[in-house]
Amino acid sequence: MKADLLDVLRCPSCGGAYRQEDGRLTCGVCPPIPLQEDIPIFSPIPADLLPGEKRPRGPGLDTPWRAANERFLRRMAADATAGALVIDIGAGRGEFAALFARQRYLALDLYPYPEVDIVCDLMAVNPFVPGCADVVVLANTLEHVPSAAGFLGAVAPLLRPGGRLLVTVPFLVKIHQAPYDFARYTHYSLQSMGAQAGLVVEHLEGYYDPAFLMGESYRYTFFWALSRYPLGRRRILAAALAGLRLYQHGLGRLLGPGYVADPRQENHPAPVGYHIVYRKAG
């Protein structure tokens, strides 16, 4: 267990400090918290949660959206103070952990991946010392919680006053990690949900990628819609789609990679997703 973790936990029932004893965390008063492969398990692991595979990452391997997330978080990690405490909520297979090598980094998830430091459903239990975190990261996590407004309310107390919440959240991205995919939010909703939790938007950008969206339309048609048609028409459609694919490929090269822009301007109506920096008031 990371020493940094023990420092920022306290028993949610009695407020006492934890110590590690007989393979468990105990405050000496309340029922102890089990450790699984050295990971404290504060909430039951959902039985229907299918663990994600560890995928090879890097240039040319990531989706354009994830590559954009990485650029954004890399910038933010460079801005954050060395030694700052970072809690990555919904960290999964530790996709972005390496970006925070200069900081003290803790990974939280509902599933005990080897890359995770603590398993905890913050909507059910909050064992963190209030204000312990300088930075909280929600990288493509908000769409996977049933109530994002309630979740931001549960996350905000972890941040010290003036601390930052870094969010990446998709808008035009297909349903993924089913059945744990609950919502897509506009930046208006992200702004108002943050405000309810005492979080002020300090920076907001949309990620736009027309070539990616065209590719998604093609893939949707080819992989999912085509089989709906009778065989004769399917053959004609498949041939037409092959031509379209070539055309779209060339167009994609001309269009180039995606870009970030301020979504508050009316001429940017269709982001793939948003990158947000919230600052905790106070």
Ligand SMILES: [Zn+2]
């Ligand atoms: Zn206790």
